[in-house]
Amino acid sequence: MLRVFQHHMVKRVAGAILIGLLVLVMTGPQGNGSEPTSGFTGSFSEHMSFFGFFTPPRWITFALLALVLSLLVMFAKYSHRAWRRAQESGAAAARAVASAAARVKYVRSRRSGRYSGYALLVLLGIFLPRIITSQSWQTNIVQLVAVYILLAIGLNVVTGFAGLLDLGFVAFYAIGAYTTAWVTGALPTSPPFGIHFNTFFAIPFAIILAMAFGVVLGIPTLRLRGDYLAIVTLGFGEIIFIFANNLYGITGGSTGTNQIPYLSVHLGPLKYLWGLTPQPYYYLTLAFIVLFLMIFSSLEHSRVGRAWVAIREDEVAAESLGIYPLKYKVMAFAIGAASAGFAGVITASQTLFVTPPTFSLSFSINILVLVIFGGMGSIAGVVVGGLVIQGFVVYMIQSPPAWYNPADLYMYLGALLIVMMIFRPAGLLPSRRRLREVTQVESGVARDQMLTHIGPHNRVEEEL
Amino acid sequence: MMLKVENAVVRYGAITALHGISFEVNQGEVVTLLGANGAGKSTTLRMLSGLHAPSSGTITFEGQEITKVKAHLFTTMGISHVPEGRRIFPEMTVQENLEMGAFGRKDNYDDDMERMFTLFPILKDRRKQLGGNLSGGEQQMLAISRAMMSHPRLLLLDEPSMGLAPMIIDQIFGIIAEIRKSGTTVLVVEQNAAQALRLADRGYVMENGVIAFSDDASKLLHDPRIRAVYLGESIE
Numbered sequence: 001m002l003r004v005f006q007h008h009m010v011k012r013v014a015g016a017i018l019i020g021l022l023v024l025v026m027t028g029p030q031g032n033g034s035e036p037t038s039g040f041t042g043s044f045s046e047h048m049s050f051f052g053f054f055t056p057p058r059w060i061t062f063a064l065l066a067l068v069l070s071l072l073v074m075f076a077k078y079s080h081r082a083w084r085r086a087q088e089s090g091a092a093a094a095r096a097v098a099s100a101a102a103r104v105k106y107v108r109s110r111r112s113g114r115y116s117g118y119a120l121l122v123l124l125g126i127f128l129p130r131i132i133t134s135q136s137w138q139t140n141i142v143q144l145v146a147v148y149i150l151l152a153i154g155l156n157v158v159t160g161f162a163g164l165l166d167l168g169f170v171a172f173y174a175i176g177a178y179t180t181a182w183v184t185g186a187l188p189t190s191p192p193f194g195i196h197f198n199t200f201f202a203i204p205f206a207i208i209l210a211m212a213f214g215v216v217l218g219i220p221t222l223r224l225r226g227d228y229l230a231i232v233t234l235g236f237g238e239i240i241f242i243f244a245n246n247l248y249g250i251t252g253g254s255t256g257t258n259q260i261p262y263l264s265v266h267l268g269p270l271k272y273l274w275g276l277t278p279q280p281y282y283y284l285t286l287a288f289i290v291l292f293l294m295i296f297s298s299l300e301h302s303r304v305g306r307a308w309v310a311i312r313e314d315e316v317a318a319e320s321l322g323i324y325p326l327k328y329k330v331m332a333f334a335i336g337a338a339s340a341g342f343a344g345v346i347t348a349s350q351t352l353f354v355t356p357p358t359f360s361l362s363f364s365i366n367i368l369v370l371v372i373f374g375g376m377g378s379i380a381g382v383v384v385g386g387l388v389i390q391g392f393v394v395y396m397i398q399s400p401p402a403w404y405n406p407a408d409l410y411m412y413l414g415a416l417l418i419v420m421m422i423f424r425p426a427g428l429l430p431s432r433r434r435l436r437e438v439t440q441v442e443s444g445v446a447r448d449q450m451l452t453h454i455g456p457h458n459r460v461e462e463e464l
Numbered sequence: 465m466m467l468k469v470e471n472a473v474v475r476y477g478a479i480t481a482l483h484g485i486s487f488e489v490n491q492g493e494v495v496t497l498l499g500a501n502g503a504g505k506s507t508t509l510r511m512l513s514g515l516h517a518p519s520s521g522t523i524t525f526e527g528q529e530i531t532k533v534k535a536h537l538f539t540t541m542g543i544s545h546v547p548e549g550r551r552i553f554p555e556m557t558v559q560e561n562l563e564m565g566a567f568g569r570k571d572n573y574d575d576d577m578e579r580m581f582t583l584f585p586i587l588k589d590r591r592k593q594l595g596g597n598l599s600g601g602e603q604q605m606l607a608i609s610r611a612m613m614s615h616p617r618l619l620l621l622d623e624p625s626m627g628l629a630p631m632i633i634d635q636i637f638g639i640i641a642e643i644r645k646s647g648t649t650v651l652v653v654e655q656n657a658a659q660a661l662r663l664a665d666r667g668y669v670m671e672n673g674v675i676a677f678s679d680d681a682s683k684l685l686h687d688p689r690i691r692a693v694y695l696g697e698s699i700e
Binding site: 313433 | 513536537544547552553564567611
C-alpha cells in the first residue's frame with residue numbers, strides 16, 4: 001500500500017490535489033462567528049462560474065480547472081517534443097522556422113546586426129507616438145511600459161550582470177518618487193535647504209539619492225550570498241514601504257503626498273513645461289532609457305563588467321585574483337538604483353502624487369519577471385521582454401477583449417511565464433553566457449561538477 | 465626569509481582548525497605542506513591568502529606584517545593563490561580566464577600571456593574555448609597560469625594533483641619546477657607526498673591542526689613515519 005504513494009505519478013497527482021484543496025479553501029467565502037465552519041464548507045458548496053459557461057459548485061469548477069491546466073501542460077510538453085521531432089525529421093515548416101531562428105541568432109552575433117537592431121528599436125521608439133496617437137494609450141505606455149523598462153534595465157545590472165537576486169528593487173523606485181515630492185515641497189517635511197526646487201532638479205537629486213541608498217544598503221548586506229541576500233533585500237523593500245506608509249510627518253503616510261508640480265525646465269533661455277499631454281514625458285523617458293542603455297552596455301564590456309561576471313561565476317576565485325567582491329557588488333547596486341531613481345521621478349511628476357501602495361512587493365517581482373522573461377544579463381532581451389509583457393498589459397487595459405476580466409491579469413502573465421520557462425528557459429533573447437549556463441545545467445552538469453571534474457574528457461564537451 | 469608564520473591559530477566558530485602553527489618559506493624555495501584529510505593544510509593556505517584571518521598569531525611577508533590584510537589585496541603584494549578544486553571561471557574562455565588573472569595590473573600583460581602559452585601550449589590551442597569545457601588537467605594548468613598572470617613572488621598551490629591522472633600529475637609538477645626556475649617561490653599543499661617531496665626543498669608535516677615535524681624533503685622522503693603513513697611501501 002505504501003509503495004503506491006511512492007510512485008512519482010501518484011505523488012504528483014496527490015500534490016496537485018493538495019494544492020488545489022488549499023487554493024479552494026483560501027479563495028472561498030469568509031467564515032463568521034456564529035457558524036465557524038461555514039467558510040470551510042462554503043468553499044466547497046458555493047457556486048462558482050466556470051469561464052461563464054455554467055455555474056456548478058466550487059469544487060466541481062476547481063476540478064475542471066485542474067483538468068484544463070494539466071491538459072495544457074501535457075499539450076505544451078507534447079507540442080515541444082513534436083516540434084523537436086519535426087525539426088529533426090525536417091518538416092518544411094519546422095525547417096523554415098528553425099532557419100529563421102538561426103538567422104536571428106546570426107544577425108545578433110554580428111556587431112553590425114546588433115547595432116541595426118538597436119537603431120530599429122530607437123526609431124520605433126521615436127515614431128511610436130505617431131503610430132499610437134490616443135492620449136490614454138500614450139499615458140499608459142509611459143507609465144506601464146517605459147517606466148517598467150527603466151526599472152528592468154536597472155535590475156538587470158544587479159541581477160543579470162552581478163548575479164545578485166534583489167527582491168526589494170522597488171525601494172529605489174520609491175526613493176526616486178519620494179525624493180521628487182520632497183524636492184518640490186510636496187511632503188510634510190521641508191524641502192532640502194528650505195528651497196522649493198523646480199521639478200526638473202528632482203532628476204539629479206533622485207538619481208544621486210537612490211544611488212546613495214544603494215551604497216548604504218549594499219555595504220552591510222552584500223556580504224551575504226544567494227538566498228540570504230534575497231531575503232535581506234526583500235526586507236529592505238518592505239521597510240521602505242512601511243516607512244512610506246507610517247511616517248505621516250515625513251512622507252504623508254498612507255494618504256500620500258501633496259500635489260507635485262508638473263515637470264518643467266527654467267534655465268535662462270531654456271524654458272519648457274511638461275504639461276498634461278503624455279508625449280513630452282514619453283520622449284524624456286525614451287531619451288533617458290537610451291542614455292542608461294548606453295551607459296550600462298559600455299559598463300558590461302568594461303573592467304567592471306568583467307569583474308561582475310567573475311564574481312557571478314565564482315566569488316572566491318574572483319577574490320583570490322584581486323577583485324574585491326563587496327566593492328563591485330555595491331557598485332552594481334548603486335548603478336542599478338540610478339535608473340530606478342529616475343523612473344521614480346517620471347512616475348511622481350506625471351501622476352502628480354505618490355502613495356505607498358505603489359511600492360509593494362509584487363512590484364519588485366513584476367520587474368524581476370521582465371528581466372527573467374527577456375533574458376537575464378541581456379540588455380536587448382530585457383528591453384524586448386519589457387515591451388512584450390508590459391505591452392500586453394497596456395493592450396489589455398486599453399482594449400480588453402470581451403472575455404477578459406482585469407482581475408485575471410496575473411494569471412495570464414503567470415501562464416505566459418510558465419510557457420516561456422518550458423520553451424526558452426534562458427529568456428526571450430538570452431545573453432550568450434547565460435544561455436550556456438542554462439544549457440549546461442539542463443544537460444545535468446552542475447557547476448561544481450564542471451569545476452572539479454576528473455579525467456581527461458569533460459562531460460560538458462560531450463553533451464553540448 | 466620571505467614568509468614567516470608564527471603561532472597562527474584559526475577557528476571556525478567553536479572548532480579550532482589550527483592550534484598555533486609556525487613555519488617559514490625562504491626566497492626561491494619550494495616548500496610543501498603534507499598531511500592527511502582534515503590535518504589543516506587547506507585552512508593554512510586559506511589563511512595565507514587572506515580568505516580566513518587567524519584569531520591569533522602573525523604572518524609576515526617580506527618583512528611586512530600581513531595578518532589582517534584582506535584577500536583581494538594579496539595579488540598586489542605579490543602572493544597568488546591557486547585554490548583547491550581549481551575554481552576556474554567555467555563560462556569564460558581560456559583567454560578571458562587569464563585576463564582575469566591580470567585584473568589588478570595596470571600595465572600591459574601581453575608578454576605574460578605569451579609566456580603562459582609557451583609554458584602550457586595546450587592552452588593556446590584552447591584559447592577560445594570555455595573554461596568549463598576543459599579537462600581536469602587543462603583546468604589545473606589554466607588555474608596555475610591564471611594565478612601567474614599577476615606576477616607573484618610567492619605562489620600558493622592547493623592540491624594541484626587532486627583528481628588527476630598520474631601522467632597529468634607528472635606534467636603539472638614539471639611545470640611547477642619550471643615556475644620555480646623562473647624565480648617564483650612556491651608553497652604547495654599536497655596529499656601526494658611522493659610527488660611533492662621529490663619536487664620540494666623542505667617539507668612540513670601537519671597532523672590535527674599542528675605541525676608534527678619538518679625536515680629537508682630528501683630526508684622526509686626516507687623518513688619511516690612518512691613512508692608508513694603517506695607513502696605506504698610502494699615508493700622506489
